Amino acid sequence: MRILHTSDWHLGQHFMGKSREAEHKAFLQWLLETVNEHDIDALIIAGDVFDTGTPPSYARTLYNQFIVNLQQTCCRQLVIVGGNHDSVSTLNESRELLACLNTTVIGGVSETPDDEVVLLQNASGEYAVALCAVPYIRPRDVLESRSGESDSDKQLALQNAIASHYQTVFSKAADYKLSVVATGHLTTVNGQLSESVREIYIGTLHAFPASGFPPADYIALGHLHKPQKVAGQEHVRYSGSPIPLSFDETATAKQVVMVAFNDCSTPEITEIPVPVFRPLLSIKGSLKAIEQQIQEVSTDSDLSPWLEIEVTTEDYLSDVQSPVQDMVADLPLEVLRVKRQRSTQSAGLVREARETLEELDVSDVFTKRLEDESLENDRVQALTNAFNEVLDAIHLDTVQNEVNDGKAVSEKEVV
Helix, strand or coil: CEEEEECCCCECCEECCEECHHHHHHHHHHHHHHHHHCCCCEEEEECCCECCCCCCHHHHHHHHHHHHHHCCCCCCEEEEECCCCCCHHHHHCCHHHHHCCCEEEECCCCCCHHHHEEEEECCCCCEEEEEECCCCCCHHHHCCCCCCCCHHHHHHHHHHHHHHHHHHHHHHHHCCCCEEEEEEECCECCCCCCCCCCCCCECCECCECHHHCCCCCEEEEECCCCCEEECCEEEEEECCCCCCCCHHHCCCCCEEEEEECCCCCCCEEEEEECCCCCCEEEEEECHHHHHHHHHCCCCCCCCCCEEEEEECCCCCCCCCHHHHHHHCCCCCCEEEEEEECCCCCCCCCCCCCCCCHHHCCHHHHHHHHHHCCCCCHHHHHHHHHHHHHHHHHHHHHHHHHHHHHHHHHHHHHHC
């Protein structure tokens, strides 16, 4: 029995105003070829199929066409679980139709644990693996909030509720006396984050401990974009995103993970590298050094490289964009971001390097503001918790508004 684990496709992502359609199309074609090359029996997507709750039409087309094309491969089953970027209703709207194409979609936590158990077949058509298909767990799915609880009480209650949900689904899967695989879409303790990951703050739970997972033979995780093992355990892994979703991910090779069950329950785990479809490069230095590095950038890829430039010159320049753009004017390259080197020596939002608000995101501004205050660590942590809970609430409201707007547009089209 061979299973392929992937996650965090983020179809429909706009990266600094640029569409990732061409890269995603190239990845999905490569994935179909990889499925056949390695005789994959089942494919698992561990959340964040789409980048937003209302993905653009081309993203939906890529998704649907991939599922159709997968039927022409050796893969017998596809299982998709929802992530924090996915809308439960968007994923579930085509669930019944996709079931006719050997695809199981679990957009959100089910009221019946049995619904999250999926039996996977091997090449002979025999059931070989029981899958605990656990999606992204929202607080309201497993916990009722109580007034007067401290942050530590909330964190412990939510951690226990998530662990209990896993144990309940696992016990159902274990009844089949097969090898057991579980999925998850969450942050684990000591997980390596990247710039593109919007941290999940559920209540005050920052990260889920590896000890909270059930004793499954393999745990296929999503949410963190850098491929990694959890707590040094071979069988608990993030596959990572298939394409770099931020410039700080470019130093890490992308992969999908093949999990092979043979005669014993301990699976053989193989990392399959994903090709680079479009180079993303960060270049740093003085203007002179940057110009030299730009000339050395390879342009052999089918898709033109995207660059991030960080200018480290000490001289104040009112405009760092123009000289950099002049450097690439006649080259098949695109510069997506130009920024100044950040200085940590002076206080305030305007640093010695003349960093502007346009070069920061909202989390950067909050962090820099905290740095200017003399606060105890517990106070900093409490403020950070509150700030991130507000961000999470805003994100959920935005997703819901996108869903409602999408429904309104559809109704208008019908009329």
